[in-house]
Amino acid sequence: MNKRSFTAPYIIWIIGGTLIPLAMMFYYGLTDESGTWTLQNILAIFEPGNLRALWKSLLYSAACTVVCLLLSYPIALILRNVKRAKGVIVFIFLLPMWVNFLLRTMAWQVLLEKGGVINGILGWIGLPKARLINTPGAIIMGMVYDFLPFMLLPINNVLSKVPNSLTEAAYDLGASKTQVITKVLLPLSVPGIVSGITMVFVPALTTFVISNMLGGGKILLIGNIIEQEFTVGDNWNLGAGLSIVMMIFILVSMAFIAKFDKKGEGLA
Amino acid sequence: MSSTLVELEHISKSYGSKLIIDDLSLTIHENEFVTLLGPSGCGKTTTLRIIGGFETPDSGRVLFEGRDITNTPPNHRNLNTVFQKYALFPNMTIAENIAFGLRISKKSKQYIDDKIKYALKLVNMEDFADRSVDSISGGQQQRVAIARAIVNEPKLLLLDEPLGALDLKLRQEMQYELIRLKNELGITFIYVTHDQEEALTMSDTVVVMNQGYIQQMGTPESIYNEPENAFVAAFIGDSNIIPGFMVQDKLVDILGVRFDCVDSGFGTNTPVDVVIRPEDVILGKPGEGRMDGRVTHIIFKGVHYEMEVMAGGFEWLVQSTVGHPVGEEVSISVDPFNIQIMNKPASEDEEAIKLDE
Missing domain, CATH: 3.40.50.300 (P-loop containing nucleotide triphosphate hydrolases)
Structure with a gap:
């Protein structure tokens, strides 16, 4: 056996798992049901219903990304100065990731639904029931809960690698504690922030499970529309066409993000 | 100042x-x-x-x-x-x-x-x-x-x-x-x-x-x-630190041999540490110095030779521009002003010498 034959499994994997499905997606996306080439499935993104779903997806995933960033950065800053039990604290943040993603989202369903745990508590202390589930808030909440570790990890990775001598040097040169963060830690953690944003924004943009379970099928994100075309609508061509649009969207945003992360340091 | x-x-x-x-x-x-x-x-x-x-x-x-x-x-x-x-x-x-x-x-x-x-x-x-x-x-x-x-x-x-x-x-x-x-x-x-x-x-x-x-x-x-204690003497440069005792002012007993020195105020018959820098040890022909010994090691360091001389039961470190081959019988003498007398360390702590460079 020469060395090359060791790469065979990976080549098979790439062909079977990436290239063939991609080719099929492009074929379906660029043809109609009769098999004639067309761009209508791509242009379908401009239909009002689809455009609205795309807009909502962008809005919710952006909101989720901002919330994740605002939650993660202070924690990562605090973790920098934690000497003992740092691993334990990071572990606690990561622990939910070990529970299946569907189960975690289902748990939020149980918490938020009309006769759910939170409304039960509200009723018990004499407050009126609140409409929690099937709202944009519920979807964003679910997204943040599921994707937070993907923001925290890369930022924590980059920040914990910044040597103490750098912050001490800034402090020594007259910087206040706030300036140490804004002038030294923040610029040095850009790669981590960028990769955190990528790892949260992209899956949040295309999710349909979270919006299905916590949006009750009433709030349609672009992921839901695509899913429905494949399942309920039985229109693979349209589903594939919209998927291509999303893929282009993600590739463009990745290229944009890559500009900030030239060295790829943030990718943990 | x-x-x-x-x-x-x-x-x-x-x-x-x-x-x-x-x-x-x-x-x-x-x-x-x-x-x-x-x-x-x-x-x-x-x-x-x-x-x-x-x-x-x-x-x-x-x-x-x-x-x-x-x-x-x-x-x-x-x-x-x-x-x-x-x-x-x-x-x-x-x-x-x-x-x-x-x-x-x-x-x-x-x-x-x-x-x-x-x-x-x-x-x-x-x-x-x-x-x-x-x-x-x-x-x-x-x-x-x-x-x-x-x-x-x-x-x-x-x-x-x-x-x-x-x-x-x-x-x-x-x-x-x-x-x-x-x-x-x-x-x-x-x-x-x-x-x-x-x-x-x-x-x-x-x-x-x-x-x-x-x-x-x-x-x-x-x-x-003028190192004040054995730690300083050992840490700064090379030196011979030899246990001895002050017989009286300006006279010290090193390894059973009396050497003239310039220090005083240590009392009589007080145990002390004696510091002698290796470049201050003068080698001569047997019988010419204060005590006799034999060269056990020699290495060439460029500016000078570094030798070890066994004399009076102590391995003396000696630096000299003149080398003596291993095995040669030599005598050792030291000028009084090159003998530095130090008090024995009072506690174990002070004695502990860590030279981890």
């Missing part, structure tokens, strides 16, 4: 149960080059960090120009630090690194530009302003770190083993460079090192530390020529 700049008053510091600095007091004058010298773990870096404001002492006070700054944070102290590993900001150019402190204190652009130029010229790095930090060598990074510190015109510059990571040749060059800088700038340097040669070369005052105590403080000459 010029006026006092920094005073440490009864500083103590421990980490957990480990005592790092024990009741240390030290006065540093303006325009002085002070070196804290000692093996790792002796408390020298902690002392520097307390002066810099990165550590707070458990007890005691730090005075700067007579003002108590014990609890003043580093950004409000009129001093700057050159860190052991340079600590340059990798996201900034050389010029931006140097401008950091000046921008924080909101100096005008013209002032900052002039200062950058001046500082780069001072450390011979004029052409490097727009280079990135990781494109220059360790020695150059060290110069930039110094430039970045001095543009803020501190009264005091703290240097934490700044030459430790450089190779020997560069280290020696930088030693001259630092002396020149100190003289040009007229500011006080506190320098931490475990390298005795660095300490002796550059300092006005050397403070030898071990286990959180100051062992001896003085000019490089006095530290080298």
Whole structure:
């Protein structure tokens, strides 16, 4: 056996798992049901219903990304100065990731639904029931809960690698504690922030499970529309066409993000 | 002596149960080059960090120009630090690194530009302003770190083993460079090192530390020529430390042989440690000196030969420009003024010598 034959499994994997499905997606996306080439499935993104779903997806995933960033950065800053039990604290943040993603989202369903745990508590202390589930808030909440570790990890990775001598040097040169963060830690953690944003924004943009379970099928994100075309609508061509649009969207945003992360340091 | 700049008053510091600095007091004058010298773990870096404001002492006070700054944070102290590993900001150019402190204190652009130029010229790095930090060598990074510190015109510059990571040749060059800088700038340097040669070369005052105590403080000459205890003698240069006893003033018994010396005030028949530098041992023909012995080792060191001579049950370290082959019978004598008498250490602690360079 020469060395090359060791790469065979990976080549098979790439062909079977990436290239063939991609080719099929492009074929379906660029043809109609009769098999004639067309761009209508791509242009379908401009239909009002689809455009609205795309807009909502962008809005919710952006909101989720901002919330994740605002939650993660202070924690990562605090973790920098934690000497003992740092691993334990990071572990606690990561622990939910070990529970299946569907189960975690289902748990939020149980918490938020009309006769759910939170409304039960509200009723018990004499407050009126609140409409929690099937709202944009519920979807964003679910997204943040599921994707937070993907923001925290890369930022924590980059920040914990910044040597103490750098912050001490800034402090020594007259910087206040706030300036140490804004002038030294923040610029040095850009790669981590960028990769955190990528790892949260992209899956949040295309999710349909979270919006299905916590949006009750009433709030349609672009992921839901695509899913429905494949399942309920039985229109693979349209589903594939919209998927291509999303893929282009993600590739463009990745290229944009890559500009900030030239060295790829943030990718943990 | 010029006026006092920094005073440490009864500083103590421990980490957990480990005592790092024990009741240390030290006065540093303006325009002085002070070196804290000692093996790792002796408390020298902690002392520097307390002066810099990165550590707070458990007890005691730090005075700067007579003002108590014990609890003043580093950004409000009129001093700057050159860190052991340079600590340059990798996201900034050389010029931006140097401008950091000046921008924080909101100096005008013209002032900052002039200062950058001046500082780069001072450390011979004029052409490097727009280079990135990781494109220059360790020695150059060290110069930039110094430039970045001095543009803020501190009264005091703290240097934490700044030459430790450089190779020997560069280290020696930088030693001259630092002396020149100190003289040009007229500011006080506190320098931490475990390298005795660095300490002796550059300092006005050397403070030898071990286990959180100051062992001896003085000019490089006095530290080298008149070590006060066995630790200092062993740490600074090579020496023969031989147990003996003072017979009376100016007469010491070494290995059963009486030597004339110049020390007095130790009492009569007091056990002492005797320090004799290897270059002060005079070898002669058998019977010509105070005691006879035999050469057991010899190596050529360039300027001189280094020999070991077994005499009176002690292995003497001898340096001489004249070599004697192994096995040759020789005699040993020492001029009285080259015999240094030290009190025996009072406690086990003082005796503990860690030479982990």
